[in-house]
Amino acid sequence: MTNPSVTPTAAYNKNNFRDDIEFAKELPQSEIDRLEKECLTDKLPNPKQINYPIIDFTSITQKVNDILTKTITPTIQLPEIGNNPEKQAFAKEGMKVHNRDTDNKCAFCGGPLTPERWDELSELFNDAASAFQKEIKTTKQNVNSHKAALEQVELLNPQEYYPAFHNSIMELNQHITNSKDSAIQYLNKLSQLLSQREKQLFTKLDAIACGQPSWKADKLQQNFDDIYQRNSIYGNEIDNRHQRAQQQLRYHYVAKHLKDNDYENKRDSNLIAKKALEDAQTQKNKIE
Structure with missing residues (x-):
C-alpha cells in the first residue's frame, strides 16, 4: 500500500514542525494501519x-x-383403485389426457372408457376433490x-x-446466509x-412438528439500513476524515x-544551559 501524505501542503517546514511538537x-501499529487506510480511501458511490x-x-x-390434515372423503369407492395414492394419481392423470367424447379405450391399460366409467371417475374426483387439489396447487405456488x-x-x-464497516458487513452476511438457508x-x-x-387427496398426513426458521426480515432490514446510513454519512464526511487521519499520522x-533524536534530553540540557547562562548573567550584573 502506498504511504499517504501526512502534511497538509508540500510547503511543510521547520516552523510547521515546531508547531506540531x-x-x-x-500511535500503536494497528492505529497507524487504520489511519493510513482511511487516508487512502476514495469516495465511493452509494451501494444499492x-x-x-x-x-x-x-x-x-x-x-x-x-x-395436510384435511379430510376429503370420496363419494364413491372403486375397488380397483381403493385408497392407493399411486392408483388415484394415475386415474386422475388419465382423465386429463383422455377425451370423454372421442376416446373409448384407455391408452395406458387398454381398458374400455365407457360413459359409465367416466361417470364413476368424475364422481371419485368430484368438485370437492378438485377444489382441494386447486387449494393445494395455489398454496404450493405461494410457498x-x-x-x-x-x-x-x-x-x-x-x-x-468503506473499510470501517467491513466487520459489520461480515457479521450481517453470515446472519443472512444462515437465516436464508434455514428458511429455504x-x-x-x-x-x-x-x-x-396432492398425490394422496383422500389420505391425511401428519401436521408439521418441527420449529419454524429464524428468518426475521425486519431485523435484517434494520441492520442493513443502519450500515447503509452510517456508510453514507461516512462518505459525506470523507474529506474531513482524510484531514483528521492525516493530522494524527x-x-x-x-x-x-x-x-x-533524543529530543527530550536535549531539550532539558538546553534548558539547563540556558538557565545557567541567565544565572551567570545575573551575577555579572550584580558585580558590575
Whole structure:
C-alpha cells in the first residue's frame, strides 16, 4: 500500500514542525494501519438498496397443516383403485389426457372408457376433490414464490462500502446466509409435503412438528439500513476524515522523530544551559 501524505501542503517546514511538537503522540501499529487506510480511501458511490422479503411463516405453516390434515372423503369407492395414492394419481392423470367424447379405450391399460366409467371417475374426483387439489396447487405456488424471493437475496459486497464497516458487513452476511438457508430448507419441506398430499387427496398426513426458521426480515432490514446510513454519512464526511487521519499520522511521525533524536534530553540540557547562562548573567550584573 502506498504511504499517504501526512502534511497538509508540500510547503511543510521547520516552523510547521515546531508547531506540531506540542501535539506529538506516538500511535500503536494497528492505529497507524487504520489511519493510513482511511487516508487512502476514495469516495465511493452509494451501494444499492436491499429490501428483505417479509414472510409470515406462522400463517404459511398453519395453511399447510390445514391442508395436510384435511379430510376429503370420496363419494364413491372403486375397488380397483381403493385408497392407493399411486392408483388415484394415475386415474386422475388419465382423465386429463383422455377425451370423454372421442376416446373409448384407455391408452395406458387398454381398458374400455365407457360413459359409465367416466361417470364413476368424475364422481371419485368430484368438485370437492378438485377444489382441494386447486387449494393445494395455489398454496404450493405461494410457498415456491417465497422460496424464489429468498433465493434472490444477495449478500452485501464489502467493496461497495468503506473499510470501517467491513466487520459489520461480515457479521450481517453470515446472519443472512444462515437465516436464508434455514428458511429455504423449510419451504422446500413444505413444498414436498404439499406435493405428497396432492398425490394422496383422500389420505391425511401428519401436521408439521418441527420449529419454524429464524428468518426475521425486519431485523435484517434494520441492520442493513443502519450500515447503509452510517456508510453514507461516512462518505459525506470523507474529506474531513482524510484531514483528521492525516493530522494524527503527522503527530505520530513528529513524536517518532523527536524520540529517535533524543529530543527530550536535549531539550532539558538546553534548558539547563540556558538557565545557567541567565544565572551567570545575573551575577555579572550584580558585580558590575
